[in-house]
Amino acid sequence: MQEYKTDNEEQNQIPVSLTPWPEFTGSSFRHFFHNEKHITRICDFYVLIFMLESSLIFREDGRDVVVNKGEWYIQRPDLLQQGIKGSPAPYYFYVHFSAREIPNTETISLNKDQNKSYVILPKSGNFDSKFLLPVFNQLDYCCRNKTISLLNCQSIFLSILHTISIGNYPEEKSGLGRQITKYISENYNKDINCNTLAEQFHFSTEYINRKVKQYCDQTPGQYLQQIRISRAKELLANTDHTLSYITKETGYHDTTVFYKAFKKQTGISPGNWRERSRGMEKWNE
Numbered sequence: 001m002q003e004y005k006t007d008n009e010e011q012n013q014i015p016v017s018l019t020p021w022p023e024f025t026g027s028s029f030r031h032f033f034h035n036e037k038h039i040t041r042i043c044d045f046y047v048l049i050f051m052l053e054s055s056l057i058f059r060e061d062g063r064d065v066v067v068n069k070g071e072w073y074i075q076r077p078d079l080l081q082q083g084i085k086g087s088p089a090p091y092y093f094y095v096h097f098s099a100r101e102i103p104n105t106e107t108i109s110l111n112k113d114q115n116k117s118y119v120i121l122p123k124s125g126n127f128d129s130k131f132l133l134p135v136f137n138q139l140d141y142c143c144r145n146k147t148i149s150l151l152n153c154q155s156i157f158l159s160i161l162h163t164i165s166i167g168n169y170p171e172e173k174s175g176l177g178r179q180i181t182k183y184i185s186e187n188y189n190k191d192i193n194c195n196t197l198a199e200q201f202h203f204s205t206e207y208i209n210r211k212v213k214q215y216c217d218q219t220p221g222q223y224l225q226q227i228r229i230s231r232a233k234e235l236l237a238n239t240d241h242t243l244s245y246i247t248k249e250t251g252y253h254d255t256t257v258f259y260k261a262f263k264k265q266t267g268i269s270p271g272n273w274r275e276r277s278r279g280m281e282k283w284n285e
Contacts, residue, residue: 012122012123012124013120013121013122013123014074014076014101014120014121014122014123015101015102015103015118015119015120015121016099016100016101016102016118016119016120016121017099017100017101017102017117017118018117018118018119019117020100021154021158022097022098022099022157022158022161023097023098023099023154024095024096024097024150024153024154024156024157024158025045025096025097025098026095026096026143027093027094027095027096027136027139027140027143027153027157028093028094028140028143029052029091029092029093029136029140030090030091030092030093030094031089031090031091032056032087032089032090032091033089034086034088034089035086035087035088036086036087036089037083037084037085037086037087038056038057038058038081038082038083038087039081039083040080040081040082040083041080041081042078042079042080042081043075043077043078043079043081044077044078044098045077045096045097045098046074046075046076046077046096046097046098046099047074047075047094047095047096048072048073048074048075048094048095048096048097048160048164049067049072049073049074049075049092049093049094050072050092050093050094050095050127050129050132050136051067051068051069051070051071051072051073051090051091051092052069052091052092052093052129052133053069053089053090053091053092054069054087054088054089054090054091055067055068055069055087055088055090056087056090056092057083057084057085057086057087058081058082058083058084058087059080059081059082059083059084060075060076060079060080060081060082061079061080062080064084067090067092067124070126070127070129071124071125071126071127072124072125072126072127072164073123073124074121074123074124076101076123093136093140095139095157095160097157097161102118119161119165120165121161121164121165122164122165125164127163127164128182128185128186130185130186131182131185131186131227132160132163134230134231134234135156135159135160135230137234137238138156138230138233138234138237139153139156139157139160141237141238141277142156142277145277145278145279148276148277148279166178166215166216176201176203176208176211176215177211177212177214177215177216178215179201180197180201180208180211180212180215180220181212181215181216181223183197183200183201184197184220184223184224184227185227188224188227188228188231188250188251189228189231189248189249189250189251190251191251192220192224192251193221194208194209194220194221197220208220224251225261225265226265228250228251228252228261229250229261229262229265229266231249231250232246232250232258232262232270233266233273233277235249235250236270236273236274236277237273237274237277237278243255243258243259243270243271246258246270258270
């Protein structure tokens with residue numbers, strides 16, 4: 001992330017109140033033509049940009065910003081954004097949201113582990129497209145499909161905010177936990193358990209459990225289950241693959257086990273999820 005630096009590092013943090021929750025207002029994929037310029041505007045909402053290909057160049061509040069592939073950036077409301085020069089055909093996913101930003105002076109004396117009424121979002125960072133691209137596709141589909149509840153869009157959006165906010169944890173607290181969850185995210189369709197993680201990272205199963213729990217508030221097994229079911233939802237919503245195929249694709253060896261795991265986490269069967277995600281329930285009544 002290239003950006004003119006200032007002496008005030010608070011500009012690189014955005015403390016956002018969780019009461020009320022940040023509100024999702026829209027999202028989509030965006031592809032610029034080569035040398036197309038960012039529009040000149042002043043938004044009244046936040047714009048979260050995830051760069052998937054190439055680079056996006058713009059000026060914000062008088063500072064030149066370049067967002068490169070694999071980086072994300074939050075454009076703040078009420079700031080002038082300008083396209084001073086063209087960008088080299090960038091392709092990115094953007095999310096619009098509104099939130100109540102807390103002045104930094106209100107958070108100076110607050111301890112993150114003791115106060116749960118706000119979250120600090122870094123203004124920029126890096127992301128793993130292998131993990132987040134299925135989430136972007138799911139949010140894009142839900143956003144375009146008007147028959148799907150807005151609550152679904154909101155829940156996916158909040159999971160994205162959670163993903164970028166945990167990058168703000170101190171490295172000594174989140175380093176190993178981040179490595180393990182990244183490994184799980186990239187290998188969710190393989191045989192993974194506490195013993196295989198212990199062999200991979202050369203720590204005891206108890207230590208790995210503790211570090212992952214500390215990092216994402218879930219056990220490795222719970223995190224793996226979440227990733228697998230999230231991938232299953234995306235396949236059910238956007239493909240006509242059979243349950244047998246989806247079972248294998250998401251790392252389960254038995255369709256019955258997959259069915260029970262899916263229903264336990266979502267409250268409905270995979271078939272009903274597919275119907276609801278496509279707005280087909282009423283046609284099958």
